[in-house]
Amino acid sequence: xxxxxxxxxxxxxxAVTPHAVNCGDCGLRDLCLVExxxxxxxDRLAGMVSxxxxxxxxxxxxxxxxxxxxxxxxxLGFFKTRVTADDGREQxxxxxxxxxxxxxxxxxxxxxxxxxxxxxxxxVCVVPFDRLETLSREFTALQHQLHRVxxxxxxxxxxVMMLLGTMRAEQRLATFVLNxxxxxxxxxxxxxxxxxxxxxxxIGNFLGLKLETxxxxxSKMQDDGLIAVEQKRLRIEDLARLREVAGAGCxxx
Amino acid sequence: xxxxxxxxxxxxxxAVTPHAVNCGDCGLRDLCLVExxxxxxxDRLAGMVSxxxxxxxxxxxxxxxxxxxxxxxxxLGFFKTRVTADDGREQxxxxxxxxxxxxxxxxxxxxxxxxxxxxxxxxVCVVPFDRLETLSREFTALQHQLHRVxxxxxxxxxxVMMLLGTMRAEQRLATFVLNxxxxxxxxxxxxxxxxxxxxxxxIGNFLGLKLETxxxxxSKMQDDGLIAVEQKRLRIEDLARLREVAGAGCxxx
DNA sequence: CGGTAAGTTGAAAAATCTCAATCACGGTGG
DNA sequence: CCACCGTGATTGAGATTTTTCAACTTACCG
Numbered sequence: 001x002x003x004x005x006x007x008x009x010x011x012x013x014x015a016v017t018p019h020a021v022n023c024g025d026c027g028l029r030d031l032c033l034v035e036x037x038x039x040x041x042x043d044r045l046a047g048m049v050s051x052x053x054x055x056x057x058x059x060x061x062x063x064x065x066x067x068x069x070x071x072x073x074x075x076l077g078f079f080k081t082r083v084t085a086d087d088g089r090e091q092x093x094x095x096x097x098x099x100x101x102x103x104x105x106x107x108x109x110x111x112x113x114x115x116x117x118x119x120x121x122x123x124v125c126v127v128p129f130d131r132l133e134t135l136s137r138e139f140t141a142l143q144h145q146l147h148r149v150x151x152x153x154x155x156x157x158x159x160v161m162m163l164l165g166t167m168r169a170e171q172r173l174a175t176f177v178l179n180x181x182x183x184x185x186x187x188x189x190x191x192x193x194x195x196x197x198x199x200x201x202x203i204g205n206f207l208g209l210k211l212e213t214x215x216x217x218x219s220k221m222q223d224d225g226l227i228a229v230e231q232k233r234l235r236i237e238d239l240a241r242l243r244e245v246a247g248a249g250c251x252x253x
Numbered sequence: 254x255x256x257x258x259x260x261x262x263x264x265x266x267x268a269v270t271p272h273a274v275n276c277g278d279c280g281l282r283d284l285c286l287v288e289x290x291x292x293x294x295x296d297r298l299a300g301m302v303s304x305x306x307x308x309x310x311x312x313x314x315x316x317x318x319x320x321x322x323x324x325x326x327x328x329l330g331f332f333k334t335r336v337t338a339d340d341g342r343e344q345x346x347x348x349x350x351x352x353x354x355x356x357x358x359x360x361x362x363x364x365x366x367x368x369x370x371x372x373x374x375x376x377v378c379v380v381p382f383d384r385l386e387t388l389s390r391e392f393t394a395l396q397h398q399l400h401r402v403x404x405x406x407x408x409x410x411x412x413v414m415m416l417l418g419t420m421r422a423e424q425r426l427a428t429f430v431l432n433x434x435x436x437x438x439x440x441x442x443x444x445x446x447x448x449x450x451x452x453x454x455x456i457g458n459f460l461g462l463k464l465e466t467x468x469x470x471x472s473k474m475q476d477d478g479l480i481a482v483e484q485k486r487l488r489i490e491d492l493a494r495l496r497e498v499a500g501a502g503c504x505x506x
Numbered sequence: 507c508g509g510t511a512a513g514t515t516g517a518a519a520a521a522t523c524t525c526a527a528t529c530a531c532g533g534t535g536g
Numbered sequence: 537c538c539a540c541c542g543t544g545a546t547t548g549a550g551a552t553t554t555t556t557c558a559a560c561t562t563a564c565c566g
Contacts, residue, residue: 083412083414085415086501087500087501089415089500091414091415105407107404108401108402108405108407108408109408113408133396133397136390137390144386147360148361149361150357150403150404150407151357151358151359151360151362151403152361153407154358154410155362157410157411157413157414158344158367158410160410161344161410161413161414161417162336162342164417164461165344165417165458165459166343168522169521199544200544200545200546201544205418206418207418208417208418208419209522210522210523210524211545212522212523212545212546212547213522214545215545216522218545231530231544231545247338247340247342248338248339248340421553422553452512452513453512453513454512454513462554464513465514465555466553466554466555468513468515471513472514484512484562
C-alpha cells in the first residue's frame, strides 16, 4: 500500500489547544454527542471535552493497538478509518467527517482496533471515555444520545455490508457519491459539487474494488452525464439518474 | 428469494414463559450482558429480564419497522439477521446464536432496521431497553458491559467488511467456517463438527456470493481435504490448512 | 410416497482484476 | 521561473473470478 504516507510512529506532533471547550458553542452540536440536550444541560456538561487536538494531513489520530481512553468527535477535516489483517490486507471502514465521532470500536477491548488517519489537516475534540460514562449516568439525555450514536454506527455498517454484498461496481460508486453528497448537505456544504478528499485507491478499497475499476466507472458515469469528475473535484450533473443507478435503499448512513 | 419461509405477518405466535428469570442462573452468563458482574450485583438485577419468548423455526423475532422497546439475548437457537433495501435486495448481516444479543441496531431510531428470523426453534430473553438504561445508570459494571457489547458489534461488522471487501470466495468461506467453529467452541459445543443451520443461499448472501459459488467452493475444499460436508453436516478435516486458506487475521468475531 | 425445496455440477457469459503504458498534477530544487 | 520527479489518475487488453442459466440429484416434510 504505497499510497499511504509514512507511518510516522512518533507520538504524533498534534498540537493541543489548552483552552476549555464548550459544546454549547459548537456549530456541530446538532450532529454530535449532545444533540437534543437542553441548553441548561449543555452548561453543566462543560467538562466533557477535556481538550482539542489538531492532526496534520496524513498523520494518525490513533492507531490499532493504541490504548483507548477517549473518543474523538471531529471538528474539522476528513479522516479515513481502516482495519488491517495480520497478513497485511487492509480495509477502509469509513471516511468520517466533522460531526462524526471516532473511537467507539475500541470500547470493547481497551485498545483501538483500527487506525484513524487524517486525510487533511484536522481538529478533534477529546472526550475522555470514563468521563463520558460518568456523565451519561447523570444525564439521561446524554446516555440516550450515546446509545443512539453507537447504534447508528451499527446501522451504518450494515449499509456498507449491503453495498459490498449485493451491489455492482457502478451501483457502489453511485451510492458512495450520493452518501458523500448527503453528508455534505447535512453539514451545510454544497451537496452538488465537492472535493473528494480520498484517492481512487482509497475509494476502491472502501468499496471493495480496485482503483482502476473506480477510475473506469467514474469515466463511464461521466460519459453517461451523471457526474463530472476532474481529479478530486466532483459535480453531480443528474441527481435523479444517479439515484436510479444507486438503486433504492441503502443510503449508507 | 424463494428460499425464505412464508412471511407470516401475523403477530408471531411465540409462546411466552411467564415465570421470572434470573441471569445468575443462566449458563450463558459469561457471554451475555452480565459478564463480569458480581454475584451480588446479579441478585439485584433480578428484574432486568422481563420475560422469555419462544420463536418457531422460520418465524421472525422482529421485523424492520417494528417498534423497538427491548433487546433480546438469545437463550437457544440460531437466527439470521438481515436488512432489506427498498428495491428488494437483501443482505444477511449475521447468524447470531445463543449468548449473542439481538436488537441493538434499533436504538438509534425507535424502530427495528432489520429482520431477525429464527433458523430453528429458539428462545430469547426479553430485556426492555428503558429498564436496561435505567439499570445501567445504577450499575456501573452493567453500563460498561452494555458499551462493550455495542462496541463488539461494531468490531464484528468491521470484520465482515474486511471479508467482503478483500477476500476471494474460498477465503470467505474458510473464514466463515472457522468463525462458526470458534463460536461453537466458546459455547461448549464441538468446534470440529457441527450442523450448518443455514442454507447455501443464506451463506452466499451473507458472504456476498451466489449459492452455486458456495456449493462449488465447499466441494473444492472437500476435494482438497480441508473439510467434509454432507448437506448440513460439516466436519473440519485439516484445521491448520483451513486456517491458511482463511489467511491470517479477521476471525470475524 | 410424492412434491417441493435444497444442493450439485457444467458450460458460457459477464464483471472485475491484473499488468502495462501513458498522462496529469503538484511540489521542489536548480 | 521552469524543468523534473513522484504520486495519482486514466485507459487498454488479456487473464481470472464469479455469475448466470440450465439440467439434474438429493433430502426432507406431510
